[in-house]
Structures are given as C-alpha cells and as structure tokens.
Amino acid sequence: MDIALFGNPNTGKTSLFNHITGSYEYVGNWSGVTVEKKVGRIKQTNRSLIDLPGVYSLNPLSKDERVASLALLENEAEQILNIVNADQLERSLYLTTELMETGRPLVVVLNMVDLAKRHRVTINLERLSNRLGVKVFTTVARKGDGCQDLIDFLKNEPTNHPSSFSLNYGEVIESAIREMESVMAQKGDTPRRWMLVQYLNDNGMICDLLDEKFPELRGIRQKADEVLRETTGKRIDDVIYETKMAYIRDVIADTCVLTKEKEVFKFTAFIDRIVTHRILGIPIFLLLLFLVFQLTFDWLGTPMSDLLDQWLSGPVTDGIQKALDAMGAVPLIKAVILNGIIAGVGGVLVFVPQIFILFFFISLLEDSGYMARVAVVMDRLMEFIGLNGKAFIPLVIGFGCNVPAVMAARTIEQPKERLLTILITPFMSCSARLSVYALFVAAFFERHQALIVLSLYVLGIVVAILIAKLFSFFLKNEKSYFIMDLPPYNVPQLKSLLRSTWDKGKGFVRKAGTFIFGGTVFIWVLSYFGPSGMDVPIDKSFMAIVSSVFAPLFAPLGFASWQAVSALITGFLAKEVVVSTMNVLYFVPKGVTLSGLLPHYFSPLAAYSFLVFVLLYTPCLSTVAAIKKETGSSKIALFSIAYSFIAAYIIAYVVYILGRWIF
Amino acid sequence: MKLSEVKINEKLRIEDFGDMDSQMRRRLKEMGVFEGKSVKVVRYCPLGGPCLLECEGQLFGIRKKDTLCIKGELV
Amino acid sequence: MLISIVLGILIFAYATWMVISFIKKSRQGRCAACALKDSCDSGCSAVSFEERQQILSSTTHHTK
Numbered sequence: 001m002d003i004a005l006f007g008n009p010n011t012g013k014t015s016l017f018n019h020i021t022g023s024y025e026y027v028g029n030w031s032g033v034t035v036e037k038k039v040g041r042i043k044q045t046n047r048s049l050i051d052l053p054g055v056y057s058l059n060p061l062s063k064d065e066r067v068a069s070l071a072l073l074e075n076e077a078e079q080i081l082n083i084v085n086a087d088q089l090e091r092s093l094y095l096t097t098e099l100m101e102t103g104r105p106l107v108v109v110l111n112m113v114d115l116a117k118r119h120r121v122t123i124n125l126e127r128l129s130n131r132l133g134v135k136v137f138t139t140v141a142r143k144g145d146g147c148q149d150l151i152d153f154l155k156n157e158p159t160n161h162p163s164s165f166s167l168n169y170g171e172v173i174e175s176a177i178r179e180m181e182s183v184m185a186q187k188g189d190t191p192r193r194w195m196l197v198q199y200l201n202d203n204g205m206i207c208d209l210l211d212e213k214f215p216e217l218r219g220i221r222q223k224a225d226e227v228l229r230e231t232t233g234k235r236i237d238d239v240i241y242e243t244k245m246a247y248i249r250d251v252i253a254d255t256c257v258l259t260k261e262k263e264v265f266k267f268t269a270f271i272d273r274i275v276t277h278r279i280l281g282i283p284i285f286l287l288l289l290f291l292v293f294q295l296t297f298d299w300l301g302t303p304m305s306d307l308l309d310q311w312l313s314g315p316v317t318d319g320i321q322k323a324l325d326a327m328g329a330v331p332l333i334k335a336v337i338l339n340g341i342i343a344g345v346g347g348v349l350v351f352v353p354q355i356f357i358l359f360f361f362i363s364l365l366e367d368s369g370y371m372a373r374v375a376v377v378m379d380r381l382m383e384f385i386g387l388n389g390k391a392f393i394p395l396v397i398g399f400g401c402n403v404p405a406v407m408a409a410r411t412i413e414q415p416k417e418r419l420l421t422i423l424i425t426p427f428m429s430c431s432a433r434l435s436v437y438a439l440f441v442a443a444f445f446e447r448h449q450a451l452i453v454l455s456l457y458v459l460g461i462v463v464a465i466l467i468a469k470l471f472s473f474f475l476k477n478e479k480s481y482f483i484m485d486l487p488p489y490n491v492p493q494l495k496s497l498l499r500s501t502w503d504k505g506k507g508f509v510r511k512a513g514t515f516i517f518g519g520t521v522f523i524w525v526l527s528y529f530g531p532s533g534m535d536v537p538i539d540k541s542f543m544a545i546v547s548s549v550f551a552p553l554f555a556p557l558g559f560a561s562w563q564a565v566s567a568l569i570t571g572f573l574a575k576e577v578v579v580s581t582m583n584v585l586y587f588v589p590k591g592v593t594l595s596g597l598l599p600h601y602f603s604p605l606a607a608y609s610f611l612v613f614v615l616l617y618t619p620c621l622s623t624v625a626a627i628k629k630e631t632g633s634s635k636i637a638l639f640s641i642a643y644s645f646i647a648a649y650i651i652a653y654v655v656y657i658l659g660r661w662i663f
Numbered sequence: 664m665k666l667s668e669v670k671i672n673e674k675l676r677i678e679d680f681g682d683m684d685s686q687m688r689r690r691l692k693e694m695g696v697f698e699g700k701s702v703k704v705v706r707y708c709p710l711g712g713p714c715l716l717e718c719e720g721q722l723f724g725i726r727k728k729d730t731l732c733i734k735g736e737l738v
Numbered sequence: 739m740l741i742s743i744v745l746g747i748l749i750f751a752y753a754t755w756m757v758i759s760f761i762k763k764s765r766q767g768r769c770a771a772c773a774l775k776d777s778c779d780s781g782c783s784a785v786s787f788e789e790r791q792q793i794l795s796s797t798t799h800h801t802k
Contacts, residue, residue, distance in 0.1 A: 056693035061686060088721055091695030119720060241692055262720030264705075272722070278709045330742040336749060376724040380712030383726070389713065413686075481687040481729070482713065485694065486722035518756030521749060573760070621764040 009054030344520030386472030398428030
C-alpha cells in the first residue's frame with residue numbers, strides 16, 4: 001500500500017520523509033523545493049512513501065502543485081499522511097479538510113510542535129483526534145523527535161479506515177452536488193463527492209477533467225453561483241471556503257489554547273530587520289556572497305588545495321612513476337597515466353576543498369530560511385525584467401548545478417515566467433565553473449581572488465537579468481503575481497548541514513573519478529596522436545590541428561591559443577573538463593604547477609576575458625538536455641546553445657576591449 | 664482604508680479584497696489571509712518593491728500593487 | 739610488457755565506458771546526469787521521466 005505525504009510548503013515534509021524512510025535527502029528551507037514526487041521505503045516495512053510537492057490546497061496554481069493533486073486523482077495516494085504545521089494550525093487544516101473529503105484513510109502528523117510551544121499554543125491531541133476522526137501524531141521532524149512512534153504505527157497498523165468526513169455546504173450547494181451526481185450516475189460514472197466540491201470550488205484541473213465528459217455540469221455550477229450571489233451576495237467558492245474555515249475554527253476552539261497573541265519570533269524579526277532592510281537588503285546579500293567566496297578562496301580553500309596540489313604533483317606522481325618504472329611499463333602507458341590521468345583528473349580534484357567549502361555555505365544559507373528573504377528583496381528587480389522574486393530561487397539553486405535549477409523553475413506559476421527562468425538559469429555560475437575560476441584566480445589574481453570570483457557571479461546575474469529583459473519584449477505578457485511565504489529562521493543543525501554538504505560535494509568527486517577520467521583519457525589520446533603517428537609534438541597532434549581551425553575566432557577576445565580553444569570545446573560536455581583539458585595540453589614541467597605556467601600563455605586581461613567566456617558560453621550537455629526535457633522543445637534547447645554562445649562572445653569581447661582601454 | 668496606506672507596525676483588519684486577481688486572492692485565502700483577519704505591515708521594500716506582512720505570527724511578502732486592492736480598518 | 743597491455747586495456751576500457759555512459763545519461767536529461775542528483779530536492783526522484791509524462795498526460799483522458 002502506498003502512502004502519500006501531503007502538506008503545506010515549509011512544514012518540514014521533506015525532513016519527515018527523510019526520517020521515516022531512512023534515505024537522506026536534502027532539506028531546502030524555502031517554498032516549493034520538491035517539484036516532483038519522490039518515493040522512499042518506510043523504515044522497517046516494505047511500504048512506499050511518496051513525497052509530494054508542498055501545496056496549500058488541492059487546487060493547483062503551478063506545474064509542481066499539479067503533481068500533488070494528480071496523485072489523488074490517479075489513486076496513487078491510496079493512503080494519506082498529512083503533515084500539519086502545529087504552529088499554523090488554521091491554515092494547515094484547510095488542506096486537511098480537503099484531503100479528508102476525499103475519503104482516503106488519513107493520518108495527521110502535527111509537526112513543529114516545538115514552535116507551537118514557543119508560541120504558547122497548547123493542543124489537546126486526544127480531542128483533536130476525536131474531532132477530526134483520524135489518528136494524530138506529534139513530531140519535530142527537523143530533529144527526528146516523534147518519528148519512531150510514527151514508524152511503529154505505520155509498521156503495525158493498517159491505516160485503511162476510510163474517512164467518512166463530509167461538510168454541509170448549505171442547501172444551494174448541496175442540491176447542486178446532488179444534481180451533478182445524478183447527471184454523472186446516468187452516464188454510468190460513480191461520482192466522487194470531493195471532486196464535485198472541488199469542481200464547484202473552481203479547481204481548474206478538475207473542471208477541465210469533468211467538463212470534457214459532462215458538459216452539463218457547467219450549467220449547474222453557474223446556476224448555483226447565481227442563486228448564491230442573489231441570496232447571500234457571495235461567490236460559490238467563498239461559501240465553500242467559509243464553510244471549511246468555520247469548521248476549522250470550531251475544531252481549533254475546541255482543542256487548542258492560545259495563551260497570548262501570536263507574534264513573529266523575536267529572533268526572526270530581528271534578523272529580518274537587517275537582511276530585508278529597505279536599502280541594505282541587496283548589498284547585504286552581495287556582502288554575504290563575498291564573505292562566502294573570501295572563505296572559499298583566500299582564507300580556507302586555496303591554502304588547502306595548494307597543499308593537496310603539492311602532495312599530488314610531488315609524492316604521488318613520484319611514487320606512481322617509480323612503480324611504473326619498476327613494472328617496466330611502456331612509454332605509452334606511462335604517458336597516459338602521468339600526463340593524462342594524473343594531470344587531468346588530479347587537476348580537477350585539487351579543487352575539492354573549495355567546492356566543499358562553497359557547498360557548506362550554500363547549505364547554510366538554504367537551511368536557515370534566508371533564501372525566501374532574498375526572493376522578496378529581489379522581487380522588485382525581477383518584476384522589472386518580467387519575472388517574479390520566486391524565480392530567484394531556481395537561480396540560486398543554479399549556483400550549485402544548473403540541471404536541478406532548470407527543473408526547479410516548475411514552481412513558477414506563469415508559463416512565460418517559467419520559460420524565461422529556464423532560459424537564463426545557465427548564466428548562473430555552477431560549481432563546475434568554480435574549478436575553472438579557482439585555477440585562474442590562483443594564477444593571475446592572487447591578491448583579489450574572492451573579489452574576482454564575486455565579480456563573475458554578479459556578472460552572471462546581471463547578464464541573466466539583461467537577457468531576460470530583452471526576451472520579455474518578445475514574449476506575450478501575462479499577469480504576474482507574487483506571494484512569498486517567509487518561514488521562521490532555523491538555527492541550522494551541524495549534522496544535517498554536514499550531510500547536505502557532503503551530498504552535494506560527493507557528486508563532484510564521483511564525476512572526477514568517472515566522466516572526467518574518461519574524458520581526460522580521450523583528450524590525452526587526441527593530444528598524443530597526430531597524422532604522423534604517436535607521441536608527436538603536441539602542436540602536431542589531432543587536438544591541435546582541429547582546435548587551430550577555430551582558434552582565430554577567439555583572437556578578438558584575447559585568447560587565440562589552440563589549447564584554450566580545445567578546453568572550450570571539450571568543456572561543452574562538462575565545465576570541469578576545461579580544467580582537465582588545460583592540465584593535459586599545457587605541458588607542466590616537474591616542480592611547476594599549471595597556475596604557475598598559465599601566465600606565459602595569457603595576459604591577466606585575457607585570462608579574465610576567458611573566465612567571462614567560460615561563465616556565459618553554451619550550457620553543458622546535461623543542462624541542455626534538461627532544458628529540452630522541461631520545455632519539451634528541441635528548438636528552445638538549440639536556441640539556448642546558440643544565444644548563450646553569442647552573448648558570451650559579445651560580452652567577453654566588450655570586457656577585453658574595455659580592459660585594454662582602461663589598463 | 665487601503666493596506667498600502669497603512670504605516671509600518673500598524674494593523675489592518677481586512678474587509679475586502681477589492682478587484683485583486685482571483686488566483687492571487689485564492690492563494691492568500693489558502694495561506695489563511697481572508698476577510699476578518701488582521702495583518703500587520705512589517706516593511707515596505709524600496710522602489711515600489713514588495714511589502715512584508717504578518718498575519719498571526721506568519722510572515723509573508725506580496726507586491727505593492729496587491730496591497731492597493733486590500734481594504735479594511737485599522738485596529 | 740604484459741603489465742602494460744593489462745593496464746592499457748583497463749584504462750581505455752574504463753574511459754570509454756565512462757564517456758559513453760555519461761553521454762547517455764546526459765541525453766536522458768533530468769537528474770540522471772546531475773552532480774547533485776542524490777542530494778537536491780528540486781526534482782530528482784525515483785519516478786522515471788516516462789512515468790511522469792504518463793501521469794501528466796493522463797489528466798486529459800481520465801476515467802476513474
């Protein structure tokens with residue numbers, strides 16, 4: 001039997017899911033992060049738990065919210081686990097009443113009871129359970145409190161008592177429902193009351209569904225609506241809403257004691273006074289980013305990766321070389337291992353410390369609840385470019401990896417805004433590009449590493465904004481709206497922070513061992529062989545010959561060397577490959593690092609122009625595929641390749657020209 | 664009185680959503696903000712940016728143009 | 739010499755396999771190719787893309 005997890009956004013759904021299914025998944029403390037279902041197995045059982053995107057009701061506004069309502073329609077959610085925010089009972093129970101109406105067996109989990117306690121709310125569990133007619137559990141999912149009780153319950157008891165919950169919506173609506181039921185019954189369909197209530201409540205998805213089969217229903221709804229307007233002056237959906245709310249208020253009055261008026265927690269209010277400050281809001285966001293980069297590069301990351309580099313290029317290389325000599329390996333094998341794999345894969349691996357430090361801080365920002373504030377602070381700017389503040393969240397996810405960011409755009413309600421967001425997301429500088437920056441800033445901008453990297457991140461955001469503005473002229477205008485829920489701040493828990501850092505970072509390490517390894521070997525092959533055979537001078541290799549054809553194209557940008565061009569070509573597969581390609585192609589003599597060697601090939605300005613180009617040019621293969629899947633259009637995917645290449649070329653050119661003019 | 668005229672830290676009891684976009688209004692209702700509720704203005708963002716509101720201990724942000732639609736009485 | 743051949747086969751076979759499987763995964767799109775696939779919350783799931791498409795398209799011809 002499948003159990004589906006329903007609940008409002010920001011109620012700790014994903015935390016609960018992780019605790020009771022045993023698998024660890026990362027918790028984003030902002031609204032609407034789960035955009036698709038996730039299935040896990042409940043600990044100690046063989047039952048599946050489906051985690052659905054957070055919804056406020058069964059009436060979906062965005063693409064990700066549809067998934068939750070569909071799970072009910074498709075009978076995937078045979079049983080329901082409804083997570084309720086104990087601290088916001090009234091609005092959380094709205095979804096609960098809608099779910100109870102479906103008649104599915106349901107268990108309520110009161111989460112965040114610790115917050116409710118801090119707000120001095122006392123809930124009589126037994127009475128709540130009696131009033132709702134369902135089993136009620138309490139948890140603090142962030143800490144895992146109460147989860148074992150829930151698992152024990154799910155393990156032992158079949159939760160298959162269908163709920164017989166039903167509300168009386170008054171004579172007009174009830175008779176409309178009866179009339180609709182008889183229409184459907186005549187056509188041989190078993191009507192489901194909850195669907196009819198949703199239909200009358202103007203649930204777009206259900207209306208589409210029923211109108212197609214039963215065109216008569218529209219007239220019945222219209223009539224009921226007119227009667228209600230005449231007699232009460234209210235719209236039909238308002239009457240349904242008020243009936244539910246009256247019931248909920250009654251339940252709450254019966255089961256809860258609130259000893260004082262609720263206020264925003266002092267700590268949250270205090271932090272918000274600073275970070276959403278009228279003028280300082282955006283500068284504080286940039287300052288935080290700068291601090292993160294300062295830690296990632298200057299203060300912690302670079303010293304660590306230098307040590308790693310010395311260790312790899314010193315003892316490790318020597319050791320392997322000796323071992324190969326002892327085994328009597330042929331020169332070809334020695335070359336592929338030493339100049340190919342160790343140079344290429346090692347060159348990427350030395351940036352592991354930086355990546356992990358960056359991910360640690362991104363996790364920290366996410367987990368604390370700050371991102372929702374950034375969405376608010378950014379909304380004005382986003383509105384100007386035809387987007388809304390919510391679009392900033394996929395963009396920030398893009399700092400980690402562009403693929404999930406493209407998918408996170410599903411939380412955006414308007415199709416036009418969603419498309420725009422998908423198109424500009426690849427300009428967000430992902431962690432793979434970070435390894436390229438790390439290499440170059442260490443070589444050229446040792447004094448101002450964090451500042452240079454920050455400038456690239458900001459440039460990515462600025463270009464994304466300008467391009468979105470440009471595109472918004474060509475896309476049909478739609479009504480845009482913005483509501484952002486701001487959850488209270490959490491003091492992040494070190495354990496979950498470390499785990500989510502590790503979860504994000506391990507992908508980088510794994511990729512180095514798998515794809516980067518494979519790619520590096522092939523790049524090495526192309527640089528080792530040439531038309532005249534093997535072990536040719538690198539300038540006469542296949543790689544050099546092919547890349548040289550394209551190299552002149554990049555002369556205006558300041559970097560026409562064939563090695564740089566090869567790195568860009570192979571970088572289309574994955575941007576880390578830029579680093580490994582350079583490590584393979586620039587012959588690094590013993591005792592020198594690639595960053596020590598690069599200044600012979602690039603001027604600092606050309607290096608910066610190269611970084612700008614790497615930041616903006618063609619999204620990597622995985623991102624292009626994600627764009628294609630999410631938009632359902634190969635044309636848009638091809639377009640995103642073409643326009644970002646052009647944008648990268650123009651902007652890198654402008655940077656180079658301006659730079660030459662200034663310096 | 665319109666919500667947009669309410670000063671920071673003052674509370675408005677909502678009486679009417681005026682001609683607010685129906686989807687926007689629905690979402691607000693689902694978030695527990697409806698006629699009869701009191702909302703406190705926490706902050707106005709600069710340059711006509713969003714307005715931060717509080718309703719029963721819950722913080723949320725909506726756009727300035729939507730605060731023009733909401734009418735009610737100061738409490 | 740023998741050791742060179744063994745090493746060579748291992749390296750090149752592994753490299754080829756990795757490149758092919760990466761490109762395959764990337765073309766699938768979605769999360770399969772993403773570095774964050776096990777950790778990110780924004781879309782990865784055990785539900786295959788085809789399954790999702792099926793679910794989404796079935797709204798229009800719903801019979802239950």
